[in-house]
Amino acid sequence: xKKQWRDFTWLLxxxxxxxxxxxxxxxxxxxxxxxxxxxxxxxxxxRGNQTATMFAITGGLAxxxxxxxxxxxxxxxxxxxxxxxxxxxxxxxISKVTFLLAMATRAMIFSLPSFVIILVVGASSLGxxxxxxxxxxxxxxxxxxxxxxLGAFIGFYSPTAQVASxxxxxxxxxxxxxxxxxxxxxxLPSFLHSTAAIIPTTYVASALRSVLSGVxxxxxxxxxxxxxxxxLGSLWLVLKKLDxxxxxx
Amino acid sequence: MFPTDNSRPGVTFSYEVKDLTKVYTSSKVxxxxxxxxxxxxxxxxGIFGTNGAGKTTLVRQMAGLLRPTSGAIRLLxxxxxxxxxxxxxxxxxxxxxxxxxxxxxxxxxxxxxxxFRGLSVAQARSATHDLLDRFGLGSVADRPxxxxxxxxxxxxxxxxxxxxxxxxxxxxxxxxxxxPTKRRQVWDYLWELNQQRGTTIILVTHxxxxxxxxxxxxxxxxxxxVVALGTPGELKAAVDxxxxxxxxxxxxxxxxxxLPGDGRAAAGASAADAFARFPGAVRLREGQYRxxxxxxxxxxxxxxxxxRVGLDRLDDxxxxxxxxxxxxxHFTAKERSEPA
Numbered sequence: 001x002k003k004q005w006r007d008f009t010w011l012l013x014x015x016x017x018x019x020x021x022x023x024x025x026x027x028x029x030x031x032x033x034x035x036x037x038x039x040x041x042x043x044x045x046x047r048g049n050q051t052a053t054m055f056a057i058t059g060g061l062a063x064x065x066x067x068x069x070x071x072x073x074x075x076x077x078x079x080x081x082x083x084x085x086x087x088x089x090x091x092x093x094i095s096k097v098t099f100l101l102a103m104a105t106r107a108m109i110f111s112l113p114s115f116v117i118i119l120v121v122g123a124s125s126l127g128x129x130x131x132x133x134x135x136x137x138x139x140x141x142x143x144x145x146x147x148x149x150l151g152a153f154i155g156f157y158s159p160t161a162q163v164a165s166x167x168x169x170x171x172x173x174x175x176x177x178x179x180x181x182x183x184x185x186x187x188l189p190s191f192l193h194s195t196a197a198i199i200p201t202t203y204v205a206s207a208l209r210s211v212l213s214g215v216x217x218x219x220x221x222x223x224x225x226x227x228x229x230x231x232l233g234s235l236w237l238v239l240k241k242l243d244x245x246x247x248x249x
Numbered sequence: 250m251f252p253t254d255n256s257r258p259g260v261t262f263s264y265e266v267k268d269l270t271k272v273y274t275s276s277k278v279x280x281x282x283x284x285x286x287x288x289x290x291x292x293x294x295g296i297f298g299t300n301g302a303g304k305t306t307l308v309r310q311m312a313g314l315l316r317p318t319s320g321a322i323r324l325l326x327x328x329x330x331x332x333x334x335x336x337x338x339x340x341x342x343x344x345x346x347x348x349x350x351x352x353x354x355x356x357x358x359x360x361x362x363x364x365f366r367g368l369s370v371a372q373a374r375s376a377t378h379d380l381l382d383r384f385g386l387g388s389v390a391d392r393p394x395x396x397x398x399x400x401x402x403x404x405x406x407x408x409x410x411x412x413x414x415x416x417x418x419x420x421x422x423x424x425x426x427x428x429p430t431k432r433r434q435v436w437d438y439l440w441e442l443n444q445q446r447g448t449t450i451i452l453v454t455h456x457x458x459x460x461x462x463x464x465x466x467x468x469x470x471x472x473x474x475v476v477a478l479g480t481p482g483e484l485k486a487a488v489d490x491x492x493x494x495x496x497x498x499x500x501x502x503x504x505x506x507x508l509p510g511d512g513r514a515a516a517g518a519s520a521a522d523a524f525a526r527f528p529g530a531v532r533l534r535e536g537q538y539r540x541x542x543x544x545x546x547x548x549x550x551x552x553x554x555x556x557r558v559g560l561d562r563l564d565d566x567x568x569x570x571x572x573x574x575x576x577x578x579h580f581t582a583k584e585r586s587e588p589a
Contacts, residue, residue: 003367010364017352020393087314087344088406092365093337243316243333 007094011102018106026110050128051184054209057122059182061212062205064111064118065143067172070151071165072107073100077155078164096242097235100152101145108144115140119212131214135224139211142227143204147175149234156242174199181205200230262323263417263449264288264311269320271306280306282473284320290416291447293439295464297457297577303473304453305345308419311451312342324417341366343410345422345453351395355386358394359409366413373412380408384434400426407435414446421453432456436463461573469580477580484576492547494554496524497565498536524558536564544570 019026040056080086089099123130151168158164176182178192179199188196196202207223210216269284280303288294298304309315311322313333322329325339350358356377363373381387386404394402407423420439424432440463442448454460461481469477469484477484524530524538527550531539542550551568560566 007365010361014350014353014357014361017354017357017393020352021395087342088350088362088409090314091312091337091340091342092362093367094365 004095004098007098008102008105011094011099012105015102015106016109029114053122053126054128054213055182055184055205057118057126057128058205058208058212059176060118061115062143062181062201062208063172063176064114065108065140066147066175066201066204068111069104069107069144070147070154070172071168072110073103073148073151074154074158074164074168075161076103077152078158078161081155082161095239097239100148100235100238104145104148104151107148108140111144112140130212133211133214133216135211135216135220136208139204139207139224139227142224142231143208145231146200146204146227146234149231149238152234152238152242175201179205200227203227203230261290262287263290263325264451265321265323266307266311267321269307269310269322270318271303271310271315272318279473281310281317284470284473284475286468286475286478288449288451289466290325290449291443292465293443293450293452293463295457295460295467296451296453296470297455297460297467297573298470299581300455302470302581304470305421306473307470308342308421308451308453312336312340312419314342339415340417340419341410341413341415343407343418343420343423345425352393354391354393355397355401355405356381356390358405359412362409363412366415368413376412380412383438384408384431400431403427404431411438411442415448417449417451418442419451419453422455423452424454424456424459432459439463457574457577458572464573467573467576469577471581477576481573481576484573484580485571486544487576491541492544492550493569494540494542494550495565495567495569496538496540496554496558496563498538498558499562499564500536526557527553 040060077086080089119130119132122128150171154167154171155164158167178188179196179202180188181201181204185193185196203223203226207220207227210220210223264286265288266284266286269281270279271281272279282303284303284307296304296307306315310317311324311329313329313336317330320330324336327335327339329336353361359377359380360373363376364370368376381390384404386401386408389397389401394405397405403426407420410418410420418439423439424435427435436459439450439452443450443463450463452460452464464481466480467478467484468475477487479487524532524540527540529541531541533539540550540554547568554563554566
């Protein structure tokens with residue numbers, strides 16, 4: 001475990017080096033993205049409907065956290081394969097799960113400033129009753145890790161980085177339009193009610209609405225338990241089913 | 250516990266490869282066919298072959314990066330096909346493609362690799378510093394990889410493969426794109442690693458002439474098969490049991506042979522005549538001759554040249570056995586000429 005933790009910290013450090021190449025776009029993204037989100041929120045529900053605004057804000061936060069890790073894992077692993085850096089890691093005595101967690105953590109860290117800006121601006125300018133509980137911290141982590149395994153599978157099995165990028169974006173669309181993330185379950189067509197239950201973003205958005213408003217219920221714990229199970233299950237699948245080796249070619 | 254060869258007590262093996270076949274499903278091409286190799290612990294083993302012969306496919310399977318279609322690979326007794334995760338604990342692998350940890354600085358690539366291979370941070374820093382100094386990359390140590398030239402990126406990746414004291418090194422074209430001085434540094438360092446630490450080195454290269462100086466045994470691969478296996482001496486003997494004496498006369502002697510009437514010509518002409526009388530002597534060009542003789546007559550031939558011509562009339566004088574490159578060309582050309 002000590003070795004895994006040490007590997008994780010050094011892998012995460014290596015992941016953070018990407019800022020050297022992307023710092024301008026990262027700053028641009030951090031500054032622009034929350035503003036655009038705010039504008040979107042205002043257009044959708046900022047004109048009097050507090051519930052709709054709450055859904056829109058927590059939906060945006062859920063999207064930022066989950067999608068950033070899934071996109072990062074999918075696109076980065078695909079990219080690493082293209083650049084031959086992936087094999088560099090495959091020939092080192094590090095575990096796949098540690099490698100993926102470092103990537104997912106980097107994605108989460110990169111999305112945090114945007115998360116905080118949306119939260120603060122949302123609360124102050126739109127007058128939403130945010131009273132974040134301490135459960136916000138594990139919720140943020142679980143949200144970040146919940147789709148990391150899925151992103152890893154896409155990255156590993158996509159033939160190129162471009163395919164991985166397209167696949168993750170298509171899947172992201174499914175995750176947020178077919179689940180009660182930006183809108184309540186009742187607003188979704190009835191045929192989506194049962195499928196929403198198997199989409200992890202349903203639980204991410206629900207948990208965020210709960211922990212950020214400070215109202216912790218049984219449903220909150222259920223959401224967190226489901227996210228924990230999805231995270232552990234996907235990492236277990238990564239460990240057992242993903243092979244560093246290429247079998248085709 | 251290292252595996253041993255029962256027929257040769259005391260011999261231990263780093264790799265045992267048996268009946269290894271790899272067929273790429275997309276192209277249906279058999280890149281490796283029934284390959285069998287035993288690589289002894291502590292030896293420098295060369296894998297030579299033409300482009301597309303299947304060398305890289307072979308070592309990628311040995312490095313646990315590619316799943317074989319059939320066959321067995323054992324690394325220090327561990328089954329690599331069943332459990333490739335064991336490989337990074339014993340093997341360091343350098344790939345001929347440029348590794349692109351683009352945002353890392355040069356020293357970070359080596360430092361991180363050393364830490365992942367189990368060195369303490371202090372040990373890793375020290376090893377990184379030593380390698381950068383030794384190979385003259387200290388001046389770019391703090392530059393990110395994306396700002397380096399291709400050969401600098403390659404050399405950084407090579408240094409990363411050398412850090413961490415793995416007992417087995419697999420190096421696929423380690424001197425590509427390096428200038429002669431840097432290639433010399435690499436060969437010297439590999440030789441030191443092998444001699445001082447007993448590192449097993451598996452070397453894939455086109456540069457047969459250079460590799461000949463360090464390899465102890467060689468496998469020549471052509472069209473996915475091992476077509477020759479042995480020490481350089483064994484392979485050379487199998488190709489050609491003869492030796493060659495190559496001679497270049499001093500210009501006065503050579504010019505003299507073309508001017509029979511000149512006063513100095515007598516000496517030159519007699520030198521040329523002396524060569525002409527050797528059985529198997531061939532005049533290559535003005536003043537240059539080659540004499541071929543059976544290997545067991547090498548010493549006799551050597552003496553005869555000195556006695557009949559004299560050292561003072563010779564500008565250059567070499568006793569040449571077939572090179573490993575001759576062997577390589579012989580075996581790969583032979584495979585092409587034989588019907589399938």
